[in-house]
Structures are given as structure tokens and as C-alpha cells.
Amino acid sequence: MLSFLIRRFRGALLAAAIASVISGSCSVFLVSQINVVLAAQTTAPLQGLKFALSAVAAMCAHMFSAMLFQNLRQRAGAELREYISGQVMQAPFRYLERVGSASVQSALSEHTASVTQFFVSVPALLTSGAIVVGCLIYLMVLSPRIFLVTLPFVALGAFGYHLAHLKAINYLRSGTAEQERLFEHFRSLTEGAKELRLNRAKRRFFSDSVLSRSIESVRRQRTVGMSLFVAASSWGNFLIYAFLGLVLFVIAGDIPDRARVLTGFALVMVYMVGPLQALLVSIPNANLVKVAAERIEALVRGMKSTELEVTAVSEGALRSIELQSIRHRYHDPQSNESFHVGPIDLRFAPGEVTFLVGGNGSGKTTLAKVLVGLYPPEAGAILLNDELIDDANRDRYRQQFSAVFSDFHLFDSLLEQRRPELDERGNRLLARLQLLHKVQLREGAFTTRSLSHGQRKRLALVVACLEDRPVLVFDEWAADQDPGFKNIFYREVLAELREEGKSVVVISHDDRYFDVADRIVRLENGLVV
Known part of the structure; x- marks a missing residue:
């Protein structure tokens, strides 16, 4: 499903992605200029001009990317709904009876909204990714020796996040499946209104044991899934500060140009916390997109019909x-x-x-x-x-x-x-x-x-x-x-x-x-x- 949308909007998506990377790169360049100014004895006018131009470029690139991705989101939503609607109209009638209207409604509303959310999360993903990669490159330039120490911390953080991801994605899938059942219960609220009002015991049971239980199940499954991602994100942030403390108080005792390197490391590491957290938070959102796309694909897969669509109604009179x-x-x-x-x-x-x-x-x-x-x-x-x-x-x-x-x-x-x-x-x-x-x-x-x-x-x-x-x-x-x-x-x-x-x-x-x-x-x- 995502591949279909990416192919459909390849040109605009590429332009917006490049703008996002430029925005993140300009942000890293701004941090490097701040470090240069902090370490220098005097400030040259050319440095101020570079700083101003980089800030304007970062703002313009971010603005262009965000606006283009918002436009892509709306276009993708319209395309996806038209595509699903077209598949529903040509689907075998027996298949539609089997899957029920709740699954179709869920695909057209919530799942489509989740998939198209991908186009809004991409700018943050690319910009934050560019900032994190750029900061790591700048750290390597400042001190290759200290940079090598970062690799075990990066590996440890990635491994912890991977474990959380494997566990959380199961909760998200279960929550999405329960959400479709919840849509069916919501429909019963109106279609079964007469029966519910005529029978108090039935109304109470539906409210307490069916509807509330389903709502609570969706809330619990998604809360646990997203909480695992949040815990992993917090673990990643802790590792950054742990590494920064290790550099400041243990490793950086005898490195050359100590003041400039430590200032740069401290500045870059603190600045990188925000983009890294945004990058980590965008991963569970991307997984929600993946789960929603899987549900749409599973629904649409059974709608393939071997019948040929009519192009002209026969003009001959009915004989038998x-x-x-x-x-x-x-x-x-x-x-x-x-x-x-x-x-x-x-x-x-x-x-x-x-x-x-x-x-x-x-x-x-x-x-x-x-x-x-x-x-x-x-x-x-x-x-x-x-x-x-x-x-x-x-x-x-x-x-x-x-x-x-x-x-x-x-x-x-x-x-x-x-x-x-x-x-x-x-x-x-x-x-x-x-x-x-x-x-x-x-x-x-x-x-x-x-x-x-x-x-x-x-x-x-x-x-x-x-x-x-x-x-x-x-x-x-x-x-x-x-x-x-x-x-x-x-x-x-x-x-x-x-x-x-x-x-x-x-x-x-x-x-x-x-x-x-x-x-x-x-x-x-x-x-x-």
C-alpha cells in the first residue's frame, strides 16, 4: 500500500524529502557555527553572514517540505479512498457479506487516515534523521577517538529499541483488529436502538460487557504498545546523557584542544536529544501506518474479481x-x-x-x-x-x-x-x-x-x-x-x-x-x- 502511494507521488515526495534533508543539514551546520564562535576569541562578519544564511535556508526548506507533505497527505487520502471504494464496487458480493460493512468503514476512515499520516511524519523523520547523522559526523570530525566510544552506546540503544519494537507491534496489531470489532458495536448503537431501549438488562449488558470492554481493550492494547516505544525512547535519551557524562568526566582528560572538543560534544549531544527523540517517536507512528496498511491490503486482497466490468448494456430484447x-x-x-x-x-x-x-x-x-x-x-x-x-x-x-x-x-x-x-x-x-x-x-x-x-x-x-x-x-x-x-x-x-x-x-x-x-x-x- 505504501509502495503504491510512493510510486504515485514519486516526484513530489522526492522534492519534499530533499528539502527535509537540507533543513536538517542546515540545522547541524548552525550548531557547528555556534561551536566555532564559542571557541573563537573574536567573531568575524563572514561567520555572522553564514549563520544568517543557514538559518534562512533551514526555515525555507522546512516550510517548503512541510507544506508539500501536507498537500501529499490530502492527495494520498483522496487517492486511497477512491482506490478502496473502486475495489469495493467490483468486489464479489458474497465477499462483502462475509467481511461486513464495519471492516470496509474502518478501512475507508481510520486505516486510510493512519496510512496518509505517513506523509506528515516523513518530514520529521527525514529532518531528524539528517540532524542525527550530521551530528554524528561532526562528532567524528571533532574527535575520532571519542566517536569510537559512541558506537557501543548506539548499538546498545538500537538493540533495546528493537526488542521493544517486536513486543509493541503485536499489541498494535491486536488493537487494530479490536478496533474493527468496535466499529461494529458502534453501528449497533444506532441500528439496535429500539431493542436496547426496550430491554434495560440487554442495554446494560451491551454497555458494560460488550461496548465498554471493547473500548477498554483498544485503549489498553494501544496504550501498552505505545508505552513500550516511549520507554525505549527514554532509554535512548538516557544513554545519550550517560555517554555525555562518560566523555566529560572520564575520557576527555588528555585529548588535544580539550575546550573546543568538549564544548562541541556537549553542545551537539544536548542538541541531538530532541531530534533523536522525535526520530524514535516517529518509529511507532510508522508502525501504526504499517499495521493500517496491512489491514487495508488484507481487505482489498479478497476483493479481486475475475469478472469483466460491463462497458455497454446489451440492446437485445429479453427472450428467456x-x-x-x-x-x-x-x-x-x-x-x-x-x-x-x-x-x-x-x-x-x-x-x-x-x-x-x-x-x-x-x-x-x-x-x-x-x-x-x-x-x-x-x-x-x-x-x-x-x-x-x-x-x-x-x-x-x-x-x-x-x-x-x-x-x-x-x-x-x-x-x-x-x-x-x-x-x-x-x-x-x-x-x-x-x-x-x-x-x-x-x-x-x-x-x-x-x-x-x-x-x-x-x-x-x-x-x-x-x-x-x-x-x-x-x-x-x-x-x-x-x-x-x-x-x-x-x-x-x-x-x-x-x-x-x-x-x-x-x-x-x-x-x-x-x-x-x-x-x-x-x-x-x-x-x-
């Missing part, structure tokens, strides 16, 4: 859709149970109303999702106008359908080019369904979606009719409608769709309206009986 020995296995990850549908042989024709009936769990909705192309069959074949449907044309096949499933989503507009006749036709349908006093269709968008569930389902029916597809599928559409609207749907809407030559598939339990159907297909345990 045929299911030949279709089989599909549905696995419920929550109950860890599998359900088999098929083998099923069915044929659907224009101007025909088909009812799918059967008890709960008989396979009606699963069959409907196979029919519309959301689930590819695991065995058997689907033929559209005698053409075999496979990965190469399944997306084109899906364009034959409009569907209103029980878990439908209602967008705030029709999501197509504005056409005046759509508004007129849509408002006629809204009036017929007694919704015009609550919502209207204006320039392809609904004036409100703040409606009851039954009213929103009527609105979804309007959308399905306006899409004008050859096949319409309604999954228990009338289940929560008043008798008057049920009658309109079964006696009037379905009759009109039949007259328009549409093939209509209705999943229903309303046996009093079974006479409306041209054919009734009854399912039991995934088989047509």
Missing part, C-alpha cells in the same frame, strides 16, 4: 433466462452452518409473473441472488437468450435486473442522468402509493428519505420501476405493507409490469394473492418441489 441444474452452497459464518440450494431447473420469460414461495430458510432469497447474478452458481449454468453466462459477461447479465430485497438500500437520488420524464413518471407512482404528500422527485433526487420503513420500501418500488429493466425481483416487498398497498402492488403494479412485457419474480407468503401469478414455484430445503 434459463437456470440449468443450478447449485449453490451458502455458508453462514455466524452459525458456522452451510445451506445447499439445488439442483434447480427454471426458465423465466417476458410478460410472466412468477411467485417463489416456501417456508423460512427454504432458499428463496438465495435462489433470487443466484438468479440476478449476485451469487455465481457453483455448478450448473445460467443462460440469457441461450447465451452461457460466465465471468466474462456476468456483469452485463446483471444489468437485466432491478431488485428490492428485504435489506434494500435507498439512495437519495436515482443515480442517473436527469430526465424530465423520470420526475413526472416517478411523481405519478408516488401519488399512486400515497407518498406524494411526503416526498417528491425533483431533478432526479428525492426531497427526503426520512420515512417509515414501509414508506421507504414503497419508494424503493418506485425506483425499481423507473429503472425500466427487463426483469424485476421483489423479496417479500408486501410483508410490512398495509392491506391497501398490498392490493395495489399485487393487483395493479404487477399487472401493469406484465403488460409492459416485464418478467417479474416475487418472493411472497401472501397466499390470498397467489392467483395473480402465472406460475408458483415452491421451495423446500433448497429444492423445487
